[in-house]
Amino acid sequence: MRKILDDTLLRFDELERLMSAPEVLSDSSKLQRIAREHGSIAKLATKYRRFKQLNEQILEATELLHSADVELRELAELEIPELKLERETIWNDLLDMTIGGADANRTSLVLEIRAGTGGEEAALFARDLYEMYKHYCEDRGWKVEILSFNPTELGGFKEMVLGIDGEGCFRCLQFESGGHRVQRVPETEAKGRIHTSAATVAVMAEPEDVEIDLKPEDYRLDRFCASGPGGQHVNKTASAVRLTHFETGIVVSCQDEKSQHKNLAKALRVLKTRLYESKREEEQKKRSEERLSKIGSGDRSERIRTYNFPENRVTDHRIGLTIYKLDSILAGNLAPVIDGLLEYEKRELRSAFDSTI
Numbered sequence: 001m002r003k004i005l006d007d008t009l010l011r012f013d014e015l016e017r018l019m020s021a022p023e024v025l026s027d028s029s030k031l032q033r034i035a036r037e038h039g040s041i042a043k044l045a046t047k048y049r050r051f052k053q054l055n056e057q058i059l060e061a062t063e064l065l066h067s068a069d070v071e072l073r074e075l076a077e078l079e080i081p082e083l084k085l086e087r088e089t090i091w092n093d094l095l096d097m098t099i100g101g102a103d104a105n106r107t108s109l110v111l112e113i114r115a116g117t118g119g120e121e122a123a124l125f126a127r128d129l130y131e132m133y134k135h136y137c138e139d140r141g142w143k144v145e146i147l148s149f150n151p152t153e154l155g156g157f158k159e160m161v162l163g164i165d166g167e168g169c170f171r172c173l174q175f176e177s178g179g180h181r182v183q184r185v186p187e188t189e190a191k192g193r194i195h196t197s198a199a200t201v202a203v204m205a206e207p208e209d210v211e212i213d214l215k216p217e218d219y220r221l222d223r224f225c226a227s228g229p230g231g232q233h234v235n236k237t238a239s240a241v242r243l244t245h246f247e248t249g250i251v252v253s254c255q256d257e258k259s260q261h262k263n264l265a266k267a268l269r270v271l272k273t274r275l276y277e278s279k280r281e282e283e284q285k286k287r288s289e290e291r292l293s294k295i296g297s298g299d300r301s302e303r304i305r306t307y308n309f310p311e312n313r314v315t316d317h318r319i320g321l322t323i324y325k326l327d328s329i330l331a332g333n334l335a336p337v338i339d340g341l342l343e344y345e346k347r348e349l350r351s352a353f354d355s356t357i
Contacts (some may be wrong), residue, residue: 094243118197135332
């Protein structure tokens, strides 16, 4: 956490210098890019700067407690509690803002939902998860855009890829990555038996363009005709695109837009995000000796939550949270679950780091 805060403040100071540099002021596109990055970290950086100032002021005031000057001692005695109270408030804010590491304050992400074991029932559950996240995001005023989807004949999804933009979106949704299990009587079940099926979710912070250097020669672009469930052609023109990244082998396809240009733009957005996620995972492995989140690593193979329809119950297995309001949660009222996860992680951070950093 300290490294994240120190690096952020260092970068913020550098950006402030760059914004007044003649070579930047004369280049409007560069100035805009720097200003955007500056704005994205300003809140965290200024809070941490103030936090460090308070630590210095508390240290100075503590030294005055031993002064021979009575007035200075009395002034320090009055000042120290006020300084500590302000520091504690800012410390709580910093804990909130750094849950999720360096990407905590990203304002855009890519969320992928894939049907797992369970056939058509798993695809229908993937649709339910999509609706749940969609309503949750819209209630918060976040923009939700479908980047790619692969529907089934009964109205489910084999795969759904969403782009989500909005203040606090990554911080709130970061712990949704993993395996989601559902227990219910499927629509296709004639004998009323309860089935168990699953879907996986991946939440990936979306990088700025400057963070991922992706050139046309880095990937192969294939064009093909879009098709729907059952092989029916959505259109007869080659508007769908498939990108294959040579170095990593990552493949991204997009076909939901009639315009090839729009499909390409969406596919590039997903590809850049997956490349950034791959890079982030490598860095995490290198820092494996450091403390990782107790909530989870975001591995899709990790079962994180069960949705039990007969009992109207949702259980998050990572923190032992059980809520008997499944219908409300699937309607998009995810706050009780997400707030519980964030509060748990905040307690873990607080116990791992001393507030004086």
